[in-house]
Structure formats: C-alpha cells, structure tokens
Amino acid sequence: MTIGIIGAGALGSNIARLLAKHGLSATIANSRGPASLKALTEELQPLIKAGTVQEAASADIVVVAVRWVDIEKALNGLPAWNRRIVIDGTNPVAFLDADSPDAKDPNNPLAAYGIKAIDLAGKHSSQVVGEAVPGARVVKAFNHLDVRVLPEPTASGGQRVLFYSGDDVDAKAEVRKLIEAVGYFPVDLGPLAVGGSLSGLPFGSLAGVNLVRI
Template sequence: MPIGIIGAGAVGQALAGRFVAAGEQVVISNSRGPASLRDLAARTGPALRPATVGEAADQEIVVLAVPWRRLGEAVAAADVTDWQERIVVDTTNPLGPPDFRAADLGGRVSSEIVAGLVPGARLVKAFNTLPPDVLGADPLTPAGRRVIFLSGDHTRANERVARLARRVGWAATDLGRLADGGRLQQFPGGPLAALRLVMEP
C-alpha cells in the first residue's frame, strides 16, 4: 500500500524522494490540490502520485509534513474522525514562521498534542531532527548510515516505521514512548534534535 504524505514542502518532498528511491509508492498532497504537484511528480517519477489530502490520509502510513501553525487545518482537510489504527508519522516541530518562536505546549511533548488531533491513530514521532537537505540526501554516507530517531506509544507502529526507515537506508533508533523519546528528539530543547549522527557499518 502506498505511503501517504500530507504536505509537499521541503520535508514532504525530501521524504517522498527517499521513499520513491527505495521502491515505495507514495501519494502526496498539499493544500493547493493535486494539479499543483504535477511538476514534482514529473521530476520524481511515476511512483509519486499527486492526490487530495483525504486520499493521502487513507493510506496505511500517513506522514504529517506541514508547519506547526498549519497542522490543525491540514488534519481538518483530511476529514477523518477515526483514523482506525493507521500509523501517523509526525515530522513536525513546535515552531515556525513568521517569528520562529517555540509554541507554548503547557509542559506536554508536541507529539502528544498531535496525537490528540488524529484520534484512533498510532502516532510515531520521526524524521524531525534532520533538516530537509539532509533528509533528502542519500542516507548511506562514507562514514555509515545516517541515524533517524523515532518514538511512539505503540510498539508495532514503531517497528513498522523503523523497518521503512531501514529499507530506505537510514539507521533507525527507537527511543520508546512519546513522553520520553519524544522529549529527547523534540526541537527546540531536545538533546537529540539537529544531531547529524551516523552509524558505522
């Protein structure tokens, strides 16, 4: 089943390119509609299909790759009231334009807030600690495989996303539950955020 991506900005495009390069089928969407993504699909190849937000949200794995301030409207555009245990991958960080100030989370981890927006989903925090140019680059470097951190409250969902990351070529490191692992990888503030680590062969 294809991977759905909601958001076709720098992060969404970077992940779409890596997934397609690894042999995955990808359904990508944005707020402007499928027609606006034709050039991206032409550059990436036939395994990338432009779609509506609702179509992207209907896949087994759905990646949220939108700015924090647009997250609510992006999820609303999916028009899903029960995510029925689909895996939702949260790539977001709780800050963004215009001022790039960290959002007030009231002491919670950002992915715990995101989980509340997608009832019934198995949420996994992943792909948020590296900038888009690094995410989009070949994860196999001369020094080893780039490390991707992930965390979530559903073990099997974590394992599924880890398998996907390893198939792409990343070294997936599971940090455990959102309350703990999510805090470690959250940007800003998390000690693992923005670290460009590689795992030796």
C-alpha cells in the same frame, strides 16, 4: 502497505524523494491541490503521485509533514483513522517573517534562526498531534534532521541515524521497517513523551544531531 504524505514543503517533498529513491510508492498532498504538485510528481514519477489530502490520509501509513501552525487545518475533517499509523514529522516552532517584531525580539533566543518556540502548555508535540488524529497510532520520526539531507541516508561511508519513538510497539515496528527500507539506521528513543522531547526542535538534546553509523 500504502504510504501517504500530508504536506509538500521541504519536509514532505524530501521524504517523497527518499521513498522514490528506494523504490517505494506514495501519495503526496497539500492544501493547494494535486495540480500544484505537477513539478514534484514529474520529477519522481511513476512512484510518487499527487492526490487530495483525503486520499493521502487514507493510506496505511500517513506522514504528517506540515508546519506546526497548519496542523489543525491540515488534519481537520479527514477519514476515521481506525488505528492506522501516523508518522509525526512536525516540530513545535513558528517560522518568522524577517521583518516581524518576533524576529527582532531580544527575548527570543531563536530569533537569529528565524524561528520561535511554541508554548504547548505542558504537552509534548506528538500529544498535540495525536489529539488531532484520534484513533491513530502515532510514531515520531523524520523530524530531527536537516530536511536537505533526508534524501541521502548514507554519509561518510555509513548510514545516517534516524530517531523514532512511539507508545505502540507494533506501530513502531512497522515504522522501523520503513526507516530501514529507505536506508537509514533506526534508533528507538522509547515512548513519545521521552523520545519526542529528545529529538524535537527547538530544544531537544538530539534535535539536529546528524549521527552516522559506520
């Protein structure tokens, strides 16, 4: 099983750290090219290597770890998915510049946190991601925890809980194996329309919830 990560910001880089910590290899890519990831790959060598977005997208399991506003650009023109697994780690929020009008908008309840909810016109977030990766089997995971704790699956003498959801039973089983392999305790939240809404920022009731199985 090969793993690719599209996106090398806080989410993508910390997923790479988590994988390397548990002996798993992956190819990570961003829009700026492999050379821009030299520091990260030197930190995580030899298990994590930098590649092009096309190379990362050719893996058996591909983690989408880009900002919501970059999804369409990041996933455009990639190889046919052919039922490969895409892990959707995104959340439908926009990160605000501190000096922007949105950051000072009294009608934005999330302005104090530097984010703004994106209107999905009645769709759930993984439905939107799924439309960008036609033919892939989408599983929602790695989106509900603070990215800074992702490399540390153990806490308080137990395992952190990682939620996941999806509509394809076999794809979910593969992602569950991966979650277990990196030391987390997986909890299945059901289909994407239910689980994705429960775990997704900014309004999911389980978003940001850091549960530990003792």
